[in-house]
Amino acid sequence: MTGLFSEVFLGALLFGAVTAAIPLLLAGLGEQMSEKAGVLNIGIEGMMICGAYCGFVGAFYSGSLWFGFLTGALGGMAVALVMALLCVRLGLNQIVIGIALTLGLEGLTALLHHFQFSRSYPRLPAADATVIPVLSEIPVLGPALFQHHLLVYIAVALVVVMSIIYRRTQLGLNLQAAGDKPAALDVAGVDVVRTRTVAVLTTGGMAGLGGAYLANVGAGLFIPFITNGAGFLGIVLAMLARGRPVWVLFGALLFGICLSLTTAMQVAGINIPTDVIQMLPFLAVMIMLVLFGRRASLPAALGIPYERGAR
Amino acid sequence: MIEPHDIVVLEGVTKRFPGVVANDSVDLRIRSGEVHVLLGENGAGKSTLIGMLSGLQQPDEGRILVDGKPTPITSPRHALSLGIGTVFQHMMLVPSLTVAENLLLGGPWWQRPKIGQLEARVAEITRSLNISVRLHARVSELSLGEQQQVEILRAMVRNSRLLILDESTSMLTPQGIEELGALMRRLVEQGLAIVFITHKLREAAAFGDRISVLKLGRKVGEITPPRLKFLGEQAAIAEIVEMMFGRQTDDPEEERHTGTFAKLDATPLLQVRDLSVAPRPDSPGLSSVSFDIRPGEIVGIAGIDGNGQKQLAEALSGQLATSGGSVSLDGRPIDAMDVGQRRAAGLRYLTDDRLGEGTVGAFPVSINFFLKQVGEDPFWRHGFERRGEIDARAGELVRAYDVRTPSIGTPIGRLSGGNIQKVLLARELADGARVVIFNKPTYGLDLANTLATRQRIRDTAARGLAILLISTDLEELLSMCDRIAVIANGRLVGDVQNEDDVRTTVGRMMVGVAA
Numbered sequence: 001m002t003g004l005f006s007e008v009f010l011g012a013l014l015f016g017a018v019t020a021a022i023p024l025l026l027a028g029l030g031e032q033m034s035e036k037a038g039v040l041n042i043g044i045e046g047m048m049i050c051g052a053y054c055g056f057v058g059a060f061y062s063g064s065l066w067f068g069f070l071t072g073a074l075g076g077m078a079v080a081l082v083m084a085l086l087c088v089r090l091g092l093n094q095i096v097i098g099i100a101l102t103l104g105l106e107g108l109t110a111l112l113h114h115f116q117f118s119r120s121y122p123r124l125p126a127a128d129a130t131v132i133p134v135l136s137e138i139p140v141l142g143p144a145l146f147q148h149h150l151l152v153y154i155a156v157a158l159v160v161v162m163s164i165i166y167r168r169t170q171l172g173l174n175l176q177a178a179g180d181k182p183a184a185l186d187v188a189g190v191d192v193v194r195t196r197t198v199a200v201l202t203t204g205g206m207a208g209l210g211g212a213y214l215a216n217v218g219a220g221l222f223i224p225f226i227t228n229g230a231g232f233l234g235i236v237l238a239m240l241a242r243g244r245p246v247w248v249l250f251g252a253l254l255f256g257i258c259l260s261l262t263t264a265m266q267v268a269g270i271n272i273p274t275d276v277i278q279m280l281p282f283l284a285v286m287i288m289l290v291l292f293g294r295r296a297s298l299p300a301a302l303g304i305p306y307e308r309g310a311r
Numbered sequence: 312m313i314e315p316h317d318i319v320v321l322e323g324v325t326k327r328f329p330g331v332v333a334n335d336s337v338d339l340r341i342r343s344g345e346v347h348v349l350l351g352e353n354g355a356g357k358s359t360l361i362g363m364l365s366g367l368q369q370p371d372e373g374r375i376l377v378d379g380k381p382t383p384i385t386s387p388r389h390a391l392s393l394g395i396g397t398v399f400q401h402m403m404l405v406p407s408l409t410v411a412e413n414l415l416l417g418g419p420w421w422q423r424p425k426i427g428q429l430e431a432r433v434a435e436i437t438r439s440l441n442i443s444v445r446l447h448a449r450v451s452e453l454s455l456g457e458q459q460q461v462e463i464l465r466a467m468v469r470n471s472r473l474l475i476l477d478e479s480t481s482m483l484t485p486q487g488i489e490e491l492g493a494l495m496r497r498l499v500e501q502g503l504a505i506v507f508i509t510h511k512l513r514e515a516a517a518f519g520d521r522i523s524v525l526k527l528g529r530k531v532g533e534i535t536p537p538r539l540k541f542l543g544e545q546a547a548i549a550e551i552v553e554m555m556f557g558r559q560t561d562d563p564e565e566e567r568h569t570g571t572f573a574k575l576d577a578t579p580l581l582q583v584r585d586l587s588v589a590p591r592p593d594s595p596g597l598s599s600v601s602f603d604i605r606p607g608e609i610v611g612i613a614g615i616d617g618n619g620q621k622q623l624a625e626a627l628s629g630q631l632a633t634s635g636g637s638v639s640l641d642g643r644p645i646d647a648m649d650v651g652q653r654r655a656a657g658l659r660y661l662t663d664d665r666l667g668e669g670t671v672g673a674f675p676v677s678i679n680f681f682l683k684q685v686g687e688d689p690f691w692r693h694g695f696e697r698r699g700e701i702d703a704r705a706g707e708l709v710r711a712y713d714v715r716t717p718s719i720g721t722p723i724g725r726l727s728g729g730n731i732q733k734v735l736l737a738r739e740l741a742d743g744a745r746v747v748i749f750n751k752p753t754y755g756l757d758l759a760n761t762l763a764t765r766q767r768i769r770d771t772a773a774r775g776l777a778i779l780l781i782s783t784d785l786e787e788l789l790s791m792c793d794r795i796a797v798i799a800n801g802r803l804v805g806d807v808q809n810e811d812d813v814r815t816t817v818g819r820m821m822v823g824v825a826a
Contacts, residue, residue: 055770068515095743164374168423168424169420169421169422169423170415170418170419170420170421170422170423170424171420171421172417173412173424174416174420175407176407176408177405178417180402180405180406180407180408181403181405181406183403184403184404184405184413184416185405185417186366186387187387187390187391187397187403187418188387188391188416189386189387189388189392189397189415189417190388190416190420191388217586299407300406308367
């Protein structure tokens, strides 16, 4: 048990927690937008894995992490476009399509990766950290929280951006109306299908970015099934956050700590089977659902395709 | 005040839905400075007409003129831009947003909502209309009356020239209705046109400048403003009743009530005493309903749809828990019996919800004949279906009741409403029926099937069964029943023998005007 509470351990734990939390944060924020607009986006796991794959391939061939993030976001949006066409425009069942997209893309990305790289898993060079002056010099917390890749800070800033969009803009009103009473939005003269499509595409972009971060920065390589349920955790986060972006951040950090413990405890050499430790985040999900599940307030029209004139 | 002029004109507008003509060549002129009342029962086609004016639906035939120019109204947004604002029967506000946010919905998405500008505009409008609105309250906290004012306000904020109010009084308190009437008056004085949809006669006569009456999708009459002024409220109501319930000379359904099969001296087969069902937010319940039906007698229940008809039928059949009263069949109380036992005792119920409640659409016709006997001899033995028995009996019933189906194996959902109804008739009238409750038996059927169904009901009465016929079609009741009771708000408000000239009496009771 030596070193469990040492500074090094704590620092590594927190650093890992932030790294693990960022994909969850991006997925959660993205899912939150879809859900606000009334689309239960189960396909987000598929959008993430597509983003991870496209992001990795983009970064691998271009040598630029940022180009990778761009291709990752585009990859996620491509999947979201399919989802939007089928579920928003054609009004098909969101759950079935979402599961199909997730399973399909997990398989497809694994297959493509196998074709390209056979059984080798090429790595990307380590990502450059952006060191924030002054703050990064705080003992323990400084190196753990303020020496990350720039995208980490951008993701956290997105929490603020999202809050402003939801509370201060016309778009935020439209999104909430699309989820709570789409008919009211329609008679107000706003196209419900278009509003929901924008939301789903944004979700795809954010989930794709999260996936790309996971592959390019978190792991430095692409492995099939690398997202390992991160998208689904994002759905849980969005549901528990009651429409507030800041709660997605807190939830993501909590899950991040759980995920990080997995690695940290192995480093610290604690004699627990890794499988048990790897269950932690999902155990945390169940505990959180038991504790806060009742409070989850979901939009009234969540999961219901909008059809004009139907009552 | 602006000179009155036509804002919207409908010319020969027809709208069809599968199997129904919702609007049949309707002409309508909507003028500024006028409250134009559209009056009609449920199913008269009022909502469809509104759907077309507000851009939710497109007419199949005919055209709509806005300011004299033919203009297809393609979407709700387009309707708004033409100055047509609609307050729908079901509130169209987002409950989780504030009043101000609801009013701001629909602005350019990249902008910040212009709260300040809105506040000024709202203050101006509310002052001129003498209403007050809490702009920063969440809509879910407002009463229905307040929500309605918000919707009217929304139409005003958008500079509507034509305001459509769809069944706007249905959820209001009497005082709220008075306030709405006064508000409408102030609005038309400002030069607005108002289309006010209702099925209540008093409101029409009290608030309207011009009244158009719709019946089964057709416009059957119009009272112009000078005539309305000349007539006064009472005479206007009398004239409207005549339009709504008056006999049409060329009506193909015209049938006289001829003779009765009732054995008037016999003891009643069905006795209902003080039957009550607790009201629920979405239904009126029943209060202290009592009546008797003798063998061979057809008793009709008239009333505007949704006044407790379905609750009455389901309380009798045992599908709905009662909160008081008793029902006896041939002198034996059946209150403790469940649905199956009542059916076995001879009480049969023909639902109006043929596909949802009456049949399983994906099952073949043959099985649907025996849905209420699943597991019973001889069609099932030891839990196994006996194909041969079922098919043989189903074949007999298909012939006896003239069910037009490709085969007895066809899923019943593919048949027409008339043929589904025949299957239900066969099922409910078979073996041991003594009292039969028909709920809207000809609703949505074409003429041939309607007449066939009515004949079937008469034949059933002739066999000495007691019949309760619930219908919203007054013609049907007048042509079939020995007695007609009127239900309003879950209560039987009157009861007449079906003799000469009860038409108007029943009609007036139905719309809530004392006989």
